[in-house]
Amino acid sequence: MNTQQSQNTNSTTNTANTNAVNISSVEEYFQLVETKVNADSALTRATAETTPQQNANWFDAVPSTFTAAQRAHTTILHAGLTMAHDLFIQSAFRGLGYKVQAMDVPDNAALQVGREFGNRGQCNPTYFTVGNLVKQLQALEASGMSKPHIIENYLFATAGSCGPCRFGTYVTEYRKALRDSGFEGFRVIMFQQAGGMKQAAGQDMGLKIDTEFFLFMSKAIVLGDVLNALTYRIRPYEIEPGRTDAVIKNAKERIAQAFESRKGLLKALWQTRKEIAAIKVDRTQVKPKVAIIGEFWAMTTEGDGNYKMHRFLEQEGAEVDIQLVVNWGLYLLWGAKFDTQTRMQLKGVDKGGRDGSKFALENVNATKKIWMLRTAETFMRGLFYGYAKLLGLRDYHLPDMNHIAQISHAFYDNNLRGGEGHMEVGKLIHNVVDQKVNMTLSIKPFGCMPSSAVSDGVQSLITEMYPASIFLPIETNGDGAVNVYSRVQMQLFKAKQMAERELHEGLAELNLSPAEFKNLVVNSPKFSSASYRSPHAGACTALDVLADIRNHQKPWLLRHAQSTLNIFKRTAHHHKQNTLLAVERAALSFKQRKQPSAEMAVKFVEL
Ligand code: SF4
Numbered sequence: 001m002n003t004q005q006s007q008n009t010n011s012t013t014n015t016a017n018t019n020a021v022n023i024s025s026v027e028e029y030f031q032l033v034e035t036k037v038n039a040d041s042a043l044t045r046a047t048a049e050t051t052p053q054q055n056a057n058w059f060d061a062v063p064s065t066f067t068a069a070q071r072a073h074t075t076i077l078h079a080g081l082t083m084a085h086d087l088f089i090q091s092a093f094r095g096l097g098y099k100v101q102a103m104d105v106p107d108n109a110a111l112q113v114g115r116e117f118g119n120r121g122q123c124n125p126t127y128f129t130v131g132n133l134v135k136q137l138q139a140l141e142a143s144g145m146s147k148p149h150i151i152e153n154y155l156f157a158t159a160g161s162c163g164p165c166r167f168g169t170y171v172t173e174y175r176k177a178l179r180d181s182g183f184e185g186f187r188v189i190m191f192q193q194a195g196g197m198k199q200a201a202g203q204d205m206g207l208k209i210d211t212e213f214f215l216f217m218s219k220a221i222v223l224g225d226v227l228n229a230l231t232y233r234i235r236p237y238e239i240e241p242g243r244t245d246a247v248i249k250n251a252k253e254r255i256a257q258a259f260e261s262r263k264g265l266l267k268a269l270w271q272t273r274k275e276i277a278a279i280k281v282d283r284t285q286v287k288p289k290v291a292i293i294g295e296f297w298a299m300t301t302e303g304d305g306n307y308k309m310h311r312f313l314e315q316e317g318a319e320v321d322i323q324l325v326v327n328w329g330l331y332l333l334w335g336a337k338f339d340t341q342t343r344m345q346l347k348g349v350d351k352g353g354r355d356g357s358k359f360a361l362e363n364v365n366a367t368k369k370i371w372m373l374r375t376a377e378t379f380m381r382g383l384f385y386g387y388a389k390l391l392g393l394r395d396y397h398l399p400d401m402n403h404i405a406q407i408s409h410a411f412y413d414n415n416l417r418g419g420e421g422h423m424e425v426g427k428l429i430h431n432v433v434d435q436k437v438n439m440t441l442s443i444k445p446f447g448c449m450p451s452s453a454v455s456d457g458v459q460s461l462i463t464e465m466y467p468a469s470i471f472l473p474i475e476t477n478g479d480g481a482v483n484v485y486s487r488v489q490m491q492l493f494k495a496k497q498m499a500e501r502e503l504h505e506g507l508a509e510l511n512l513s514p515a516e517f518k519n520l521v522v523n524s525p526k527f528s529s530a531s532y533r534s535p536h537a538g539a540c541t542a543l544d545v546l547a548d549i550r551n552h553q554k555p556w557l558l559r560h561a562q563s564t565l566n567i568f569k570r571t572a573h574h575h576k577q578n579t580l581l582a583v584e585r586a587a588l589s590f591k592q593r594k595q596p597s598a599e600m601a602v603k604f605v606e607l
Pocket of ligand 1: 123124125126165166167295296297418419420445447448449450451
């Protein structure tokens, strides 16, 4: 600084602040600055010195007290699955003596509320579901209830988890949004999805999680699944438009009533079976079958969370192959069994308690645990197939979770959890190799960590291995529906062409014209009944029907001899082995085409 600048500095300081001390030189000025900085630092240090109490970890209280005495005046809000599931769960709760209200399926308005009150950077299902709760509470307030009244007399029950993805932070998100929207203290009860009956037990608990509760909820979920599976199989082929929806609406009301009154469930199911069987269908229509897979909530919801994709696909002339909620339960049981069996092989002590893992096997009878998990799986499958038989859902196979794990492990390690884990990869391979569907649509929520790794990452490798497969991942963020629809339409066009080509080849083999095929089917009481299902033979339903007709043209004795032989040959087991071999072959040929970039595929053939 030169003399002139120094003089300017002095004069500026003196004129700008009349309270300032007189500074006659630059050195004095710097001295003063240093003194002030030191004083400020000392003050900051003094402020930072806190009491041990102030130093304790930040803790966000989670109000969730619900006592038996509060049961009579407390309404439990819930939502999150399909409309059928939410209705049956509501009725099952009511049948157990609770006041319950199923909320609406989350829509775009719920998403906006979620965005307004939620943290930045959450995955899309968080915004939809958290926003849906706040939206519901705001609606209650708008109807004339005060906030304290709502907080006192309502609570929200939902499923939770400890992670590893954002599912583990849902409870925190609910708390933040509730606090910021003015509903501080509103209770959220989380069932740990892997917690079983250990949680919330006790005489004074408002919610009694006991055997009866599990039985009712299992029935409600499985019946929702069976009814949905029937709906999506029948509706695309109904001859009278709207008939399926009308029958299913009546069925839902009847079944819900039976749950609430705790009587007449079997009668309600039998009545539903008769009404479904009376729906007339024409399954000669060529409709590409589209499997919807992806993140659990995004692929399950029937609202704006996936742009109402199920309905859209049907309107565009597809048959939708939905994922059932019970599959998720089977995956959780598989995971618990897999982890227990792996931990059983540990050499040292599998330490539990504060210093160990909550999944540890120390002081646990592991063999008994495995048997309990097997029993739970048998129960779940038995319940599903029992209700499926009662309602007339034929030839529906729940996935073999070991098989799905086997075919996907080399591409997505079975130990990786979060989202759908390896299941999404296994489903795509299964769909392609076993010609289960014409097209696979993966619904990937915006901001979803596991889906980004799978849909954008691993599935690219699978589709490279199977170039003929039609796979489309779509990202859902609540906006850009037109863009998503147009991408779906483009792939659907290809899938439809593929389905038509396959059917025409089949018809040519049987020397049948499309009109003759239609006549045969529509005039047959068996083939035109909604409750009949031809065994799986190809990717689309029309192809199944054609193969069935071909089979029916064989002499009765030959047909039955073949099916008996199939039982002895353990056809299902051989089929799975063949699928595994086919995946190995595809990986090998991919390796030859793509060396050396195909390391993951190589890993598979080296296993
Ligand atoms: S799987 Fe994805 S969308 Fe679902 S909770 Fe986890 S991060 Fe969110």
